[in-house]
Structure formats: C-alpha cells, structure tokens
Amino acid sequence: xxxxxxxxxxxxxxxxxxxxxxxxxxxxxxxxxxxxxxxxxxxxxxxxxxxxxxxxxxxxxxxxxxxxxxxxxxxxxxxxxxxxxxxxxxxxxxxxxxxxxxxxxxxxxxxxxxxxxxxxxxxxxxxxxxxxxxxxxxxxxxxxxxxxxxxxxxxxxxxxxxxxxxxxxxxxxxxxxxxxxxxxxxxxxxxxxxxxxxxxxxxxxxxxxxxxxxxxxxxxxxxxxxxxxxxxxxxxxxxxxxxxxxxxxxxxxxxxxxxxxxxxxxxxxxxxxxxxxxxxxxxxxxxxxxxxxxxxxxxxxxxxxxxxxxxxxxxxxxxxxxxxxxxxxxxxxxxxxxxxxxxxxxxxxxxxxxxxxxxxxxxxxxxxxxxxxxxxxxxxxxxxxxxxxxxxxxxxxxxxxxxxxxxxxxxxxxxxxxxxxxxxxxxxxxxxxxxxxxxxxxxxxxxxxxxxxxxxxxxxxxxxxxxxxxxxxxxxxxxxxxxxxxxxxxxxxxxxxxxxxxxxxxxxxxxxxxxxxxxxxxxxxxxxxxxxxxxxxxxxxxxxxxxxxxxxxxxxxxxxxxxxxxxxxxxxxxxxxxxxxxxxxxxxxxxxxxxxxxxxxxxxxxxxxxxx
Numbered sequence: 276x277x278x279x280x281x282x283x284x285x286x287x288x289x290x291x292x293x294x295x296x297x298x299x300x301x302x303x304x305x306x307x308x309x310x311x312x313x314x315x316x317x318x319x320x321x322x323x324x325x326x327x328x329x330x331x332x333x334x335x336x337x338x339x340x341x342x343x344x345x346x347x348x349x350x351x352x353x354x355x356x357x358x359x360x361x362x363x364x365x366x367x368x369x370x371x372x373x374x375x376x377x378x379x380x381x382x383x384x385x386x387x388x389x390x391x392x393x394x395x396x397x398x399x400x401x402x403x404x405x406x407x408x409x410x411x412x413x414x415x416x417x418x419x420x421x422x423x424x425x426x427x428x429x430x431x432x433x434x435x436x437x438x439x440x441x442x443x444x445x446x447x448x449x450x451x452x453x454x455x456x457x458x459x460x461x462x463x464x465x466x467x468x469x470x471x472x473x474x475x476x477x478x479x480x481x482x483x484x485x486x487x488x489x490x491x492x493x494x495x496x497x498x499x500x501x502x503x504x505x506x507x508x509x510x511x512x513x514x515x516x517x518x519x520x521x522x523x524x525x526x527x528x529x530x531x532x533x534x535x536x537x538x539x540x541x542x543x544x545x546x547x548x549x550x551x552x553x554x555x556x557x558x559x560x561x562x563x564x565x566x567x568x569x570x571x572x573x574x575x576x577x578x579x580x581x582x583x584x585x586x587x588x589x590x591x592x593x594x595x596x597x598x599x600x601x602x603x604x605x606x607x608x609x610x611x612x613x614x615x616x617x618x619x620x621x622x623x624x625x626x627x628x629x630x631x632x633x634x635x636x637x638x639x640x641x642x643x644x645x646x647x648x649x650x651x652x653x654x655x656x657x658x659x660x661x662x663x664x665x666x667x668x669x670x671x672x673x674x675x676x677x678x679x680x681x682x683x684x685x686x687x688x689x690x691x692x693x694x695x696x697x698x699x700x701x702x703x704x705x706x707x708x709x710x711x712x713x714x715x716x717x718x719x720x721x722x723x724x725x726x727x728x729x730x731x732x733x734x735x736x737x738x739x740x741x742x743x744x745x746x747x748x749x750x751x752x753x754x755x756x757x758x759x760x761x762x763x764x765x766x767x768x769x770x771x772x773x774x775x776x777x778x779x780x781x782x783x784x785x786x787x788x789x790x791x792x793x794x795x796x797x798x799x800x801x802x803x804x805x806x807x808x809x810x811x812x813x814x815x816x817x818x819x820x821x822x823x824x825x826x827x828x829x830x831x832x833x834x835x836x837x838x839x840x841x842x843x844x845x846x847x848x849x850x851x852x853x854x855x856x857x858x859x860x861x862x863x864x865x866x867x868x869x870x871x872x873x874x875x876x877x878x879x880x881x882x883x884x885x886x887x
Contacts (some may be wrong), residue, residue, distance in 0.1 A: 325422065325431070327421065328414055328417065328418035328421055328422075329414070331389065331414075332410055332411075332414040335389055335392065335393055335396075335410065336396075336401050336410060338393060339392075339393050339396035339397055339400075339401040339406075340400075340401050340402075342393070342396075342397040343396060343397050343398070343399075343400045343401065346397075347397055347398055349397060350394045350395075350397040350398045351394075353390065353393050353394040353397055354390060354391065354394035356390065357386060357387060357389065357390015357391060357393065357394065358387065358390065360386050360390065361383040361384070361386040361387035361390065362383070364379060364382045364383045364386055365379050365380060365382075365383035368382060368383070381420055384417070385417050388413055388417065392406070392409060392410060392413065396410075430459040430464075433457055433459055433464045433466075434457065436490065436491075437454050437457055437466065440452075440453070440454045443486075443489045443490065446485075446489055447482045447485040447486055447489055448478075448482055448485065449470070449471070449474060449478065449479065449482060450471060451470075451471025451472070451474070452468055452469065452470050452471050452474065453468070453469045454466050454467075454468060454469075455467040455468065455469050455509075460545050460546060461519070461545070461546040462515055462516060462517055462518075462519040462544065462545065462546060463496075463513070463514050463515040463516045463517070463544075463545075464514055464516075465511055465512060465513045465514065465545065466511070466512045466514075467502060467509065467510075467511055467512075468509065468510050468511070468512055469508060469509060470508045470509065470510065472508075474508070475507060475508075476499060476501060476507075476510045479499050479510050479512070480499050480732065483497050483499065486512075490514060492514055492515070492516075495518075496514055496515045496516075496518075497512065497513065497514055497515075498512075498513040498515075498544065498755075498756070499511070499512060499513070500513065500753050500754075500755065501753060513544065513545065515544060519542065519544055519546065519758075520544065520740060520742075520743055520756065520758040521740075523742065523761040524541060524542065524742075524758055524759075524760050524761060525760065525761055525763075526574065526577065526760035526761060526762045526766055527760070528577075528770075529577060529578045529580075529581035529770075530548070530550075530578055531578050531581065531582060532581060532582060532583075533582050533583075533584055533643075534553065534554050534579070534582045534584050534585040534643050534648075534649045534651075534682075535552075535554055535584070535643065536552075537550035537551055537552045538550065538551060538552070538553060538574075538575065538578045538579075539578070539760075540571065540574050540575070540710075540744075540746075540757065540759055540760070541574065541742070541744075541757050541758045541759040541760045542757060542758065543755050543756065543757045544755065544756050544757075549746060549751075549757040551708065551746060551748050551750070551751065553575070553579075553651065553684060553686070553708070554643065554649065554682065554684070555640070555679040555680065555682065555684065556679065556684065556707060556708045556748070556749075557675055557678075557679065557684055557685045557686070557687075557702075557705050557706040557707070557708065558684075558685070558686040558687070558706060558708035558709075558710065559686075559687050559688075559689075559692055559703065559706040559708070559709050559710070559723065560572065560686070560687070560688040560689075560710045560712070561688070561689060561690065561691070561692050561709075561710070561711055561712065561714070561719070561722065561723035562690065562711060562712025562713055562714055562723070562735075562744070563690060563712070563713055563714055563715045563719075564690065565741060566712035566713040566714070566738070566741060567712050567713070567741040567742035567743070567744070567759055568688045568690075568712055569597050569655070569688075570741065570742050570759050570760075570761060570762065571688075571710060571712065571742070571744065571759045572597065572598075572653060572655065572686075572688055573762040573767060574759050574760050574762060575653070575686065576598075576601050576604070576605075576653065577762055577766075577767070577770050579651060580601070580604040580770065580771065580774040580778070581774055583645045583648075583777060583778075583779055584643040584644050584645050584648045584649060584779065585643060585648050585649045585650070585651055585779075586606050586648045586649070586650050586651070586778070586779060586780070586781055587601075587604065587605045587606060587651050587653065587778075588605065588606060588607045588608070588609075588618055588622070588650065588651070588652045588653070589601070589605045589607070589608045589609070589652070589653045589654075589655070590608075590609045590614075590615045590618060590619075590652070590653070590654040590655070590660060591608065591609070591610055591655045591656075592609075592610065592611070592612065592615065592655075592656060592659040592660060593655070593656060593659070594610050595608060595610040597655045598653065598655060600764070600767045600768065600771060601767065601771050602771075603771050603772070603775035604771050604774055604775055604778055606778065606780070606781070606852075607851070607852050609851070612660075612667070614851050615660055615667050616666055616667040616670070617851070617854075618652070619652075619667045619670035619671055619674065620667075620670050620792065621788075621789045621792055621793075622650065622652060622670065622674055622678075622683060623670045623673050623674060624788040624789060624791070624792040625650060625681075625683060625781070625785045625788050625789070626673065626674060626677050626678050626681050626683050627788070628784055628785065628787065628788035628791075629641055629681040629682075629683070629784060629785065629788075630677065630681060632784050633680075633681070639680060640680045640681075640682075641680065641681045641682040642682075643682050645779050646779075646782060647782040647784075648682075648779045648781065648782065649682035649683070649684065650682065650683045650684070650781070650785070651684045651686060652674070652683070652684065652685050652686070653686045653688075654671075654685065654686070654687045654688070655688050656688065656689060656690075657687040657688065657689040657692070658689045658690065658691070658692075668702070671685065671702050672702055675702045675705035675706070676705060679705075685702070685706075687702070687706070691719055691722055692722055692723055693722060707748065707749065708746075708747075708748040708749075709723055709724045709725065709746070709747040709748065710723075710744050710745070710746050710747075711723040711724050711733070711735035711744060711745045711746075711747075712735070712738065712741075712742075712743070712744045713735060713736070713738040713739070713740075713741070713743065714735050714736050715736070716736065717729055717736050719735070719736070720733055720734065720735045720736060723735065724745070724747045725747065728747065731754075732754045733745055733747070733754045734754070738756070740758070742758045742759040742760075742761065743756060743757070743758045743759075744756075744757055744758070744759060745757075780874070786874070789852075789856065790856060793856040793857050793860055794860050823848045823849055823850050823854075824858065826847055826848045826849075827844065827847075827848045827850070827855070827858055827859075828862075828867075828878075830843075830844055830847045830848065831844075831862070831867075831868050831876060831877055831878040832878045834876065834877035834878065835877070836871075836877070837871055837872070837875060837877075838870070838871035838872065838875030838876050838877040839875060839876060839877060840874055840875055841855065841856075841874045841875070841876070842874075844876065859876055866879060867879055
C-alpha cells in the first residue's frame with residue numbers, strides 16, 4: 276500500500292517550519308525490526324505474573340551472594356526478619372489483600388522458607404551444595420500454588436483484557452475513557468473508569484450490551500455503579516465471571532447478638548454481605564408472589580430471635596401460615612383481625628407510656644437492653660390488615676410516626692404497597708428502609724422504593740430468581756443486587772427451638788402500659804358480660820371461649836402460693852395475651868383471683884372446680 280503524497284507533503288512542510296531535518300517516514304512495511312532485548316523485555320513484562328516465582332528466586336540468590344561476600348555475620352538478622360515478616364503476613368494479611376486464610380498461610384510459608392534459605396546461604400554461600408538444589412526444589416514446590424491459583428489467573432486475564440480498553444471504548448461509543456484501576460474478587464472483577472469530557476454514567480449504562488459483547492461476557496454480567504466519591508466523571512464497572520446468585524445460598528446462622536448491630540440479609544454480587552440496621556427504622560418489603568418476601572422475613576426473624584434485647588410481635592392474617600413456625604420465639608402472634616387490632620392498640624399504649632417515661636427522665640431515645648428491650652412488630656401481607664382490620668390502621672399510623680425513637684418498629688411485607696393498601700395514612704412515608712424483591716410491572720419499583728427510583732437505575736423488575744432483592748436504606752444508596760439467605764424448614768425449626776427459652780420479656784413499664792390498657796377495656800365491659808360493640812379486645816364472632824375460661828379457672832385454682840406465670844397460663848388455655856389479661860382482670864374485680872407478683876397469678880378463694 277503506497278503512502279498518500281498529499282499527506283507526505285504536509286509532513287515535509289511541518290518539518291521545515293520546525294527547523295528540523297527531513298526524516299525518513301516509516302510505514303508498516305519499512306518499520307525496523309525490534310532487537311532481541313526489546314522482545315524479551317516485552318514478554319517479561321507481559322508474563323510478569325507467571326514469572327514472579329523465578330524473579331523471587333533470582334532476587335534471593337543475588338541477595339545471598341552479596342550478603343555472603345560482604346556481611347556473612349548478618350544471618351541472624353536475616354532469619355529474624357524472615358520470621359517476623361511471615362508472622363505479620365499470617366496475622367495481618369487480610370489488610371494486604373489476602374482475604375482467604377489459605378492465601379495468608381501460603382504467603383507466610385513462602386516468606387518463611389525464603390528467609391530461612393537466605394539466612395543459610397548468607398553463612399555457607401549460595402553456590403555451596405546443597406543451597407542451589409534447595410533453591411530450585413523449593414522454588415518449584417512453592418510455585419505450583421501460585422501458578423494454579425484462580426484469582427491470580429483471573430487477575431492476569433483481566434489485566435490483559437483491559438490493555439485493549441482504548442480499542443474497546445472506541446468500539447462501544449465511549450472514546451477517551453480510561454481504566455484507572457482493576458480489582459479481582461471472588462466472583463469476578465471490578466474496575467474504576469475515568470470518563471471523557473462530557474460523558475456521564477448514564478452513557479455507560481446505555482452501552483452495557485455493547486460492553487458485554489466487547490469484553491466477551493455472558494448476557495447480564497455487567498453492572499455500572501457510581502463511585503463512592505460520587506464524581507460525575509467516574510464510574511465503577513462490575514463484571515461477573517459467574518452468577519453468584521444463580522443458586523440458593525444457605526443461611527449460615529444468626530449474624531448478630533443485639534438489635535444494635537446491623538443484620539446480614541445475604542451477599543451482594545461481590546460477596547460483600549448486605550448488612551442493614553433495623554433499630555429505629557420502619558421497614559417495607561415488597562415484591563410479587565413467589566419473589567422471596569417470606570424468605571426475607573425468615574432471615575430477619577432468624578437474626579432477631581438471637582438478640583436478647585428485642586421482643587418480637589407478629590401479625591399474620593393468613594391464619595399464621597408464615598409466622599407460626601416461629602411462634603415459640605414470638606411473644607405475641609395475631610392471626611385474626613381482632614387480635615391484630617388489639618396487638619397494635621397495645622403497641623400504641625407502649626409507645627405513649629415509654630414517651631412519658633423518657634420525658635420524665637429527660638431522655639430522647641429508648642436504648643434497648645435485655646431488661647428494656649426494643650419491640651419489633653412484623654406484619655406479613657400488610658394489605659390484608661388494611662382490608663380486614665381497617666380500624667387497626669390508625670394504630671399502625673401512630674406507631675409509624677412516633678415509634679422510632681422509642682424502639683418500637685414496624686416491618687411490613689406486601690405485594691403492592693399502594694397508598695390504599697398501606698391504609699391511606701403516613702405508614703409508607705415513614706418507612707425509610709425499603710427492600711424490593713422481584714416485581715412484575717416496572718411501575719411497582721417506584722411503589723416500593725419511592726418515586727423516581729426506576730428512572731435512576733433501580734430495576735427490580737429485572738430480578739430473575741426468588742430471594743434476589745434491591746435495598747434502599749441509609750448507607751445503601753446504590754442499586755446493588757443481593758440475594759437473601761435461604762432458611763429451610765428444618766433450619767427454622769432448629770433455630771426457633773434453640774432460642775425459645777432465651778427470649779426476653781417486655782420491661783415493666785411496657786407491661787404496665789398493657790395492663791392499664793386492658794384494665795380500661797375491661798372496665799368498659801357491660802355488667803351482664805355481653806361484649807361491647809366497639810371494644811378493641813372483644814372476641815371475634817364465633818370464637819369459642821368457654822373451654823378456655825374453664826381451663827384458666829382450673830389453672831388458677833391449682834396454682835401454688837407463688838402463683839402461675841402468665842406464659843404458662845397462655846400455654847394451658849390457648850388464649851392470646853390480651854384476652855388472658857382481660858379474663859384475669861375480670862376475676863380480680865370479682866375477688867376470685869390475685870396477682871401474687873409480676874406476671875404470676877393464682878385463685879384468691881376456694882371455689883368448686885368446674886366439671887368436665
């Protein structure tokens with residue numbers, strides 16, 4: 276192919292104007308051959324990772340030769356330095372990028388062996404037998420793990436791929452962008468990209484399919500996020516070699532021992548755990564049927580039951596199908612609209628009483644402890660509550676507005692949290708912790724996560740497996756995919772049995788609030804015992820209570836002098852806690868029962884035991 280004459284004339288004129296002598300133009304056919312040294316240096320740099328063990332061996336040999344010739348008495352210092360460095364690598368290797376324990380032990384072993392050989396060669400000389408043989412044999416043995424390590428090979432592959440980034444950027448329509456850094460992690464790699472002038476992160480997002488083709492990944496393997504410094508001309512490119520969320524991820528067990536600690540819900544796509552604090556934060560979980568909401572609730576409850584400073588209440592209007600397996604750890608479980616209404620009313624009483632207590636003490640927040648635990652109310656299928664117990668929504672609204680500072684928290688799960696489904700109140704607006712599982716319609720993204728979230732990249736409609744979710748909460752402002760851990764039925768049963776006997780009770784202030792509320796309700800009962808028309812704790816239509824009342828009276832009569840615990844009375848009678856307290860208040864007003872001590876009751880006089 277001949278050179279362009281016009282181009283050559285322009286080049287000659289530029290040379291003359293610059294006062295330079297004419298130079299021979301070198302084309303592709305006329306380029307001088309590279310020397311052997313240049314070729315060797317280029318390949319040595321390209322394969323520097325593979326040649327790293329050889330470079331270390333050569334460096335150790337040269338150092339040993341110099342030390343033996345100049346300072347043979349330094350062998351003790353060399354040995355001590357090798358031992359100390361190996362210890363530092365083994366202990367603090369995680370801060371040096373060696374995340375896996377086996378990586379730290381391998382690096383420490385290599386440093387220790389190299390230090391020991393160097394100390395010996397300092398005394399005897401590197402060319403005295405058997406020092407050369409030991410160097411070669413040890414180098415080969417220690418090189419095998421290095422050459423076969425998956426992350427090292429992946430890092431080399433990524434570096435070579437990114438060497439072609441200028442061509443890739445030009446091909447996909449991002450000319451001028453540059454790779455600033457690249458890091459290989461468990462499931463892939465990520466790189467920090469500097470965008471050219473005028474380019475923004477949205478331009479990169481629109482080029483994701485083209486980038487997947489240019490980088491040779493599978494479809495859906497690339498994510499684009501803002502950088503932590505939130506600069507407009509920077510972005511982070513996340514590339515997955517394998518889909519870490521392709522299969523269910525078994526639950527490793529509780530990740531916290533206090534409600535004050537952030538709970539691990541599941542890993543992000545870079546294997547970093549999704550940790551979020553539920554203290555003083557109302558939460559909303561949304562998603563279509565089969566998206567994994569119940570699994571997310573199981574992960575949350577599985578962590579909460581391990582915390583001795585939180586009491587769990589639950590509302591499950593599907594007759595307890597979802598929450599019943601945790602019943603031994605849930606202090607109060609409502610499965611009917613009437614029970615849900617009573618539960619939320621008592622929670623409002625707790626909020627009001629705690630607020631009065633804090634005001635009297637001059638404090639602003641309730642600090643959860645085992646003696647004064649937080650209260651978390653979990654509501655499955657919140658929309659059912661709005662339909663079947665609309666009267667209870669006013670209580671939920673009060674809890675949402677006032678409960679956070681008092682450590683009374685609502686966690687609601689529903690399919691489509693429309694304003695109607697959330698009760699037309701302030702409940703949804705007060706929930707600053709949003710978790711979106713898979714949705715069927717794009718507009719549902721904004722319903723769950725907030726208005727405008729779909730437009731800025733929160734694409735919950737693209738989640739393609741149960742348990743995958745996006746989380747929007749303080750500290751989680753980037754649409755990163757995570758997948759909730761999977762709790763099998765066996766894991767739920769074992770965890771509930773393990774922590775059932777370790778669950779705390781509400782503090783005396785909160786229990787007094789409930790007793791006062793129940794007493795006020797009982798005082799409003801008609802003298803003939805007929806249920807009031809609008810009592811919050813009135814039994815549901817058709818509820819059979821005669822047998823339960825007989826069981827309660829029998830248990831009170833058989834109680835020892837120190838009384839029977841309320842928890843045992845609930846177990847014996849099958850009554851809900853508010854119903855039991857209402858019956859106890861009735862017996863107390865009639866002089867038939869007495870409260871011996873906190874939470875313990877017995878009969879006050881001898882009566883004929885009921886028959887049958």
